[in-house]
Amino acid sequence: MVDNPNGPLLAVQSVSKSFGGVQALSDITFDVDPGMVMGLIGPNGAGKTTLFNVVTGAYPADTGDIIFEGIRVPGRKIHQVVGLGVARTFQNVELFESMTVLENVMVGRHIRTRSGFWGAMTRLPGVLREEKEIRDRSLDLLSFVGLQDEAHRQSGDLPFGWQRLLEIARALASDPKLLLLDEPAAGLNAVETGQLGELLERIRDLGVTLMLVEHDMSLTMKVSDRIVVLDQGRMLAQGTPREVQSDEAVMAAYLGGGHASN
Amino acid sequence: MRRLPPIGHIIFILAVLLTGFLIENTYYFQLLVFVGIHTLLALGLNMLMGYAGQISLGHAAFYGIGAYTTAILTATYGFSPWAALPCAVLLASAVAYVVGLPTLKLSGYYLGMGTLGFGMIGFIVFREWSSLTGGSSGFVGIPPLEIGPVSFYSGRSYFFLVWTVVLGIIILCRRLIDSRTGRALRSIHDSEKASRAIGVDTMALKLRVFVFSAAVAALAGFLYAHFVTFISPGTFDFLASVRMVTMVVIGGMASVWGALLGAFLLTLLPEWLHAFSEFEMVVYGLILMGVMIVLPRGLFRGLLDVFEGAREQTAKRSGGVNGR
Numbered sequence: 001m002v003d004n005p006n007g008p009l010l011a012v013q014s015v016s017k018s019f020g021g022v023q024a025l026s027d028i029t030f031d032v033d034p035g036m037v038m039g040l041i042g043p044n045g046a047g048k049t050t051l052f053n054v055v056t057g058a059y060p061a062d063t064g065d066i067i068f069e070g071i072r073v074p075g076r077k078i079h080q081v082v083g084l085g086v087a088r089t090f091q092n093v094e095l096f097e098s099m100t101v102l103e104n105v106m107v108g109r110h111i112r113t114r115s116g117f118w119g120a121m122t123r124l125p126g127v128l129r130e131e132k133e134i135r136d137r138s139l140d141l142l143s144f145v146g147l148q149d150e151a152h153r154q155s156g157d158l159p160f161g162w163q164r165l166l167e168i169a170r171a172l173a174s175d176p177k178l179l180l181l182d183e184p185a186a187g188l189n190a191v192e193t194g195q196l197g198e199l200l201e202r203i204r205d206l207g208v209t210l211m212l213v214e215h216d217m218s219l220t221m222k223v224s225d226r227i228v229v230l231d232q233g234r235m236l237a238q239g240t241p242r243e244v245q246s247d248e249a250v251m252a253a254y255l256g257g258g259h260a261s262n
Numbered sequence: 263m264r265r266l267p268p269i270g271h272i273i274f275i276l277a278v279l280l281t282g283f284l285i286e287n288t289y290y291f292q293l294l295v296f297v298g299i300h301t302l303l304a305l306g307l308n309m310l311m312g313y314a315g316q317i318s319l320g321h322a323a324f325y326g327i328g329a330y331t332t333a334i335l336t337a338t339y340g341f342s343p344w345a346a347l348p349c350a351v352l353l354a355s356a357v358a359y360v361v362g363l364p365t366l367k368l369s370g371y372y373l374g375m376g377t378l379g380f381g382m383i384g385f386i387v388f389r390e391w392s393s394l395t396g397g398s399s400g401f402v403g404i405p406p407l408e409i410g411p412v413s414f415y416s417g418r419s420y421f422f423l424v425w426t427v428v429l430g431i432i433i434l435c436r437r438l439i440d441s442r443t444g445r446a447l448r449s450i451h452d453s454e455k456a457s458r459a460i461g462v463d464t465m466a467l468k469l470r471v472f473v474f475s476a477a478v479a480a481l482a483g484f485l486y487a488h489f490v491t492f493i494s495p496g497t498f499d500f501l502a503s504v505r506m507v508t509m510v511v512i513g514g515m516a517s518v519w520g521a522l523l524g525a526f527l528l529t530l531l532p533e534w535l536h537a538f539s540e541f542e543m544v545v546y547g548l549i550l551m552g553v554m555i556v557l558p559r560g561l562f563r564g565l566l567d568v569f570e571g572a573r574e575q576t577a578k579r580s581g582g583v584n585g586r
Contacts (some may be wrong), residue, residue: 056459082461094456097510098516107445111461117470120441121434134442175459202285 003023007070009209010055010178015064017047017054019199020226024050026233028064032178037204038211040222046230047212049091052180053213057081068178082111087176089167090181091213097156101147101166105138108173141169145199161192165199172203179203182214185219197223217218220244270519271429278425282418291417295489297423297529299482304509304521305431306478311507312515313439314471315451316366320377321506324476327354328483330388330511333404338394341510343407347484354480355390355473362472366465369454381503388495400494406489414488424485427514427523431478437517438474448562451516512553514560523561527553 005191008031017025025047032038040048055066057078066073068084076084113134117126142148145165150158155166164184171179184200185193185222193216200223204210214220221225222239229236229250237247246248263511269434285291291501303325310316331350335341341349365376389398407423439443449457450464459463487493505528513524531549535542557564 058459077463078458079461079463088459090456090459092457094453096452096456098452099445099448102444103448104441105461107449107457108460110442110446113442115442117438117474120438120443123437124308170460180492222584 320381
C-alpha cells in the first residue's frame with residue numbers, strides 16, 4: 001500500500017496560504033512519520049487550524065505541496081482525502097445533533113461502505129449485511145472511547161466532554177491512517193484531559209498516526225513525539241518536546257511572551 | 263420515529279381500507295385522491311428539505327413535467343399510460359439532474375432563488391409551448407388508467423390506487439432514511455462541514471436526493487393527469503411550489519408522517535373554510551400562522567411533544583404518589 005515504506009506518512013512541503021492580505025501560512029515544511037504523535041502548537045492565529053484545513057483538502061494551498069503516502073493531496077475533494085485515510089475533528093465539536101450517538105459513528109463509516117439509494121430501497125441481503133457490519137463496528141468504537149452505554153441517546157444531549165469523545169469515535173470509523181485532532185482538550189476538565197491523554201495513547205497503539213493542535217501544554221508535551229511551533233503563519237521551530245522547550249526563538253515568541261494563550 | 267414503524271403502517275393501511283369502504287360520496291373520494299397526490303409531493307420534497315436540508319421553490323415544474331409528459335405521450339401519441347409513466351419519471355429525473363448540477367452548488371437563499379427561477383421557466387414552457395401542451399387553455403382528453411380488466415375510472419378505485427402508491431413511497435422513504443445513504447443525508451442537514459470532513463460527497467448526495475424528489479413529484483403529476491384528464495399550466499405555477507413547501511413545513515420537516523399531515527391540512531383546509539366566503543384566504547393564512555407559532559416544529563412533532571408531555575406529567579404525578 002505504501003509507496004515508500006520508509007518515507008513519511010505525510011509530507012508538508014513549502015506550503016503557503018493567504019486570505020486576502022493576511023498570510024495565514026508561509027513556507028511550512030515538515031514530515032509526519034507513521035506511528036508518531038505530532039503536536040502543533042502556537043498562539044491563537046498562528047495558522048494551526050488553517051494548516052489542518054489545507055492538509056485535509058478543505059482549503060487549497062496557494063503554493064507548495066501536501067503528499068500523503070506518496071499521493072498528492074491538492075486537487076482532491078475532501079471525501080477523497082478521507083478515503084486516502086485522513087480524518088479530523090473540529091475545534092468546536094461538530095456533531096450531527098439530531099442523530100443518535102450510534103448513528104453519528106455509523107455516518108463515520110460512510111467512506112468505507114458502498115450501498116446507495118437502490119440498496120437502501122431494496123434492502124437486499126448484501127445491503128443488510130453491510131448495515132450490520134457498520135453497526136457492529138460502530139458499537140465497537142463506542143466501547144473503545146467508553147460511550148457504549150450512551151449509544152441510543154441523542155448526540156446533542158451528551159455532556160461536552162463526551163461529545164469530544166464521540167467526535168473522535170466518529171473520525172476513527174473511517175479507518176484513518178492519520179487523525180488530525182483540533183484542540184481535543186479544549187473545554188475539558190483536568191480529569192477528562194487525563195483520560196483523553198490515555199485515549200490518545202490507545203489510538204496510537206491501534207497504529208493510527210496522530211497530529212494534534214492543542215493549547216494544553218502539559219498534555220501536548222506528554223503525548224507528542226515531535227512538535228512543530230507556528231507563529232503568525234511561520235514555522236518557528238520543530239523537534240522533540242525537549243528541544244522545542246529549550247528553543248530560544250520559541251521562548252521569546254511564545255512561551256516567554258506572556259503566555260498569550262493558556 | 264423508530265418506535266412506530268410497523269404500527270404506523272398498519273394504522274395507515276386500516277385507515278385507508280376503512281375510509282375506502284365507508285365513504286360513498288364521490289366528492290370526498292376526489293378530495294382524498296388530491297390529498298394522496300399532495301402527500302406524494304410533500305414526501306418527495308421532504309426528503310430534500312427535511313432530511314438533506316436543501317430548499318426547492320421550483321418543484322411544481324417536476325410535478326408539471328410528470329403530468330404533461332404522460333398527457334402528451336398518451337393523448338397525442340397514443341402511448342399506453344404504463345409506458346408513459348417511466349418516460350415521465352425519467353424525463354423529470356434527467357431535468358432535475360441537469361438543473362441540480364449547477365443549482366445545488368448554491369445554498370440558503372441563493373438556492374431558493376435558483377430553484378424559483380427554474381420553476382418559473384417550467385411554468386412558462388407549459389403555458390407558451392402551446393403546440394405541444396395546449397397552452398393556457400389547457401390539455402384535454404388524457405385517458406383514464408386501466409390495468410387489464412381493472413379500470414380506475416371511479417373515485418373509489420382511484421382512491422385505492424393513489425393511496426397504495428403513497429404507502430409504497432412512504433415505505434421507500436423510511437427505508438432510505440434508515441440507511442447508509444439516509445444517515446449521510448441527515449448529516450448534511452445537521453452540519454455540512456462535518457459531513458464533508460468524514461467523507462460524504464455532499465454535492466453528489468444532494469444531487470441524488472434532488473433527482474429522487476423530482477421523480478416522486480413526476481409520479482404525482484402522472485397520477486394527477488390521469489385522474490382529472492384535463493390539465494392546465496395554472497396547476498403547476500409558482501404558488502403550487504410554495505404550497506408544496508408549506509405542506510412540508512406545516513406538517514413537520516424530517517418526518518414522513520408530517521408530510522402526510524401537512525398534505526391533509528393544506529388540501530382540506532380550503533374546503534372547510536368555504537363557509538367564510540370572502541374571508542376564506544384570511545382565515546387560511548391565520549390558521550397556518552397559528553400552527554407555526556404554537557407548533558414551530560410542525561404538526562407531527564408538535565402533537566407528539568404535546569402527547570409525550572402529557573404522558574410524562576401523568577407518570578410524574580403517579581411516581582410522586584408512590585414516592586410518598
